Amino acid sequence: MELRIFDAEDGFDLLLQGRVVLRHRADCPAVVIARGQPTIIMYRGNFSIDDQPSDAISPTEWRLVDSRIELCDAGQVAAIVRFEGSALEIKAVCEGYDRIITSFHAEPGEAIWGGGEQMSYLMLTGRRFPIWTSEPGVGRDKTTELTRIMDAEGMAGGDYWNSNYPQPTFLTSRWLAVHLDSASYSVLDFTDPAAHRVEAWARVARFEIFAADAPAGLVCDLSRRFGRQPALPDWAIGGAIVGLKAGATSFDRLERFLSAGAAVSAIWCEDWAGVRETSFGRRLFWDWACGARSDERYPGLRDRIAELAARDIRFLGYANPYLAVDGALFAEAREGGHFCLRQDNDDVYLVDFGEFDCGVVDFTRPETRNWFAERILGREMLDIGIAGWMADFGEYLPTDVRLSDGSDPMEAHNRWPVLWAEVNAQAVASRGKTGDALFFMRAGFSGVQAHCPLLWAGDQCVDFTRHDGIGTVITAALSAGLVGNAYSHSDCGGYTSLHGHVRSEELLQRWCELAAFAPVMRSHEGNRPDDNLQYDSTTDLLSCFARWSRVHAHLAPYARHLCDEARASGLPAQRPLFLHYPGEADLFTVQDQFLYGADLLVAPVIEQGASARTVILPGEEAWRNCWTGEDYEPGVHLVPAPIGAPPVFYRPCSVFASLFAGMAEVLGQ
The missing domain is CATH 2.60.40.1180 (Golgi alpha-mannosidase II)
Structure with missing residues (x-):
């Protein structure tokens, strides 16, 4: 496929397979450039980002010079457009200009999807979507009291566009797809029915354009571009993963699930390395090691894991890319130079994660990636028999850290989830367990598909609300699947319980019904397990979970078929x-x-x-x-x-x- 240019009376058109991609006219320039003046505030993974661009130039004149288009303003070249094959590159020539707004052609009634993993809207038409990985927020609806409370408590309410996993890729009902090949902050703006606008905070914006006869072809092309996941292991699709975080008593509770007839493939204990209590609820200790806290919480863990494995039940854990200052691994990481630093001195940059501080592991440093993959994920987890884990977070990289490779943290921020996925995949591969050990992530960006074998939809509220409840996990799976993620699942039962919001029996039952028809079924006790119903709180709930876990296991041959399809064609398991x-x-x-x-x-x-x-x-x-x-x-x-x-x-x-x-x-x- 090749982009082709065609003269128009006062401009030009760029076409791909007979479809207009870019239309430039004197009264409607395809490119605008400007100087950015950003304001960025971060608090515990929540970001407020604003920009006051100035000195905007909308070049109306154009000329074709060799293989490039020069866009001129008052006779001076302002921007250069190059196109080769199906790729398009736009460069701002004027000194100091670092904002490029590109208007792609839109036709009346054209539908738009994509944007990575979107929680509120599958179709993006009529809205703006900033592309910046972050906490999605609690409530995510500015009309609700919960969102207002969370905004007041720390910018934590969120909005419809906030996502752990955004991606600057969109698909249209003309069966075109456009991908901005950049990790910089960007905005997909579909508020104008006459243009699909992409705002890039960069001096160069490179786009990849795809065309197909039908949406399945586009999904196939995009999955090939970003990388396809390995097929899920048999154990993961052959039964439910029971999430329990009650220390050693979790094993006794597991027996209740088994006695109730549940089809169980694994127990997931995110508290394997210890816990701490905060005002948010029971949190993990953020020190991913088998030490005193782990031994206290789960005595004889290695032996218990082996006993479960003999019964064909896996044990799953938890890790994230941060280390608490009061943990055993912090000093080792600091001595090895594995942390991001402050910009004004050589101190470790610390992030407040809510009543405890952590260092941010610097994944731009190869030695650090190797250290985390081997020392923590390898020796502390895989080598004691842990068969998988939640690879949490990845969205928190501050924009004022100093990175080992000298890169701009504003550009590195969106790349961080991909680097985190690479480290996890490296650890699994180092033990020859790719396609067997299974980690799952909520954070993502372009390219995470090649490394992360399974998404989960993040931290939904324990309710039925439109923008943060049970229904958002469907939208998340469908939107992520369109840009190359074959497998998604959710916290069965929801996660976030704050300000009086607690689980109902009905919610837990309905979530079981939904989770059974995902490739992986996994329960979660939530952030306040003692305040909420659990699946083993009553006989009826336990029976409900057992029944739907058996349905999920019954569908394993079909799930295997879907895994084969995903490897061959990139089609996701759950599809719009x-x-x-x-x-x-x-x-x-x-x-x-x-x-x-x-x-x-x-x-x-x-x-x-x-x-x-x-x-x-x-x-x-x-x-x-x-x-x-x-x-x-x-x-x-x-x-x-x-x-x-x-x-x-x-x-x-x-x-x-x-x-x-x-x-x-x-x-x-």
Whole structure:
């Protein structure tokens, strides 16, 4: 594919496979450059970023010189556009200009998706999306009291665009995709129906353009570009991962799950290395080592892990790229030069993570990447039998640190999750366990796909709210899948419990119904486990989790098929409906139901108190209700959805039809 330039009366068009990508006219220049004047405030992973650009130049004149386009203002070259193949590079020539705003051509009614992992909106049309990895916030809705409280307490309320994993990539319903190949701060702006604007905080903006006949082709191309994940291990898709963080008593609680008939593949104890109590709730100690705190919390851990392994149950842990000042590893890391430093002296740069300070491990330094992968993830975790972990955080790199490689922290910030993923993948590979040991991340950016085998959707509130509740994990999986992430899952039961928000029995039941139809099913006790219901709090909840864990395990052959598809084509396990039915424009905005592969359609109940919901069945063939066996014609239906029987349909012609039909028996319907 090659970009081609065509003269127009007062400008030019750049086309790819017959589709206009860039349209420059005297009254509507394709490129604007300016000088940036940013203001950046960070508090505990929450950022306030503002810019007051000045001296903007909108060059209207143009001329083609050899293989480049010169955009001129008053006869002087202001910017240069180069294009080769399907790549496009724009450079600001004027001295001191470090903002480039590029207007890509838009057509009336064009739909837009992408932006990395978005939590609030699958379709991006009509909104701005700053691309900056950060805490997504608590509440994420400026009209709610919870968001207002969290904003007042530390800029922690968030907004619709905040994401652990943003990515400057968008797809359009003309089946084009545009990727900004830069880690700098940027903004995807789709508020103008006449243009798709990308604002880059850089002197050079390089774009990669993709075109395909259908959305599946675009997803295939993007997954190939960013790198495809290894297939998930059999154990991860063959049963539920039970999250417990009660020290050694977690093992006794695990037995209750097993006795209830749960299909359990692993126990996940994020508190394996010790805990501390804070006003936010029970936090981990942030010292990833088998030491005094680990021995106190989990005596004889290595032996307990071996005993579980003999029963085909894995033990999973937790790590993040920070080390607490009061932990055993801090001094070792400081002595080895493994921390980011302050800009004004050689002191370790410390970050307040909420009542305790930590050093930031400097992953721009090769020796440090090797040290963390070998010393911590290798010797302290993999070598004692830990089969996987939550690789948490990655979004917190401050913009005023001094980095070993001399790079600008404003540019390194978005790259940080990718470096963190590389370190985890390096540790797994060093023990020959790629495709067996499994780590999962919430933070990401362009290129994380090549290293991180599994996403999780971050820290949802324990409720049904529109912008921070159970439904956001569907949007997260669908949006991330479009830019090359094959596998996503969530904290079954939610995580964040603050200011009186606690789990209800209904929420825990509905989350089970949703989690069973993700490639990995994993529960979480949340940030305040003592204040909230857990899946083993009552017999009914324990039975609910057990039933849906068996459904998840029953679908393992289908999940393996989806893993094979992901390796071959890059298609994600959970897919927006339009991915397979691109001719049905009404599906472009659907984000509350999804295709699990091509053959299962899942419409989870994500509204509190609902006992029925509207379901869209696409295509031209009937869909069969998994629980009743009733066939439904394509179209819009109001479907009964009592607790225990969410709307799930399958294609009767699927080669997995008998497997799907067997779910009702497994569930006990």
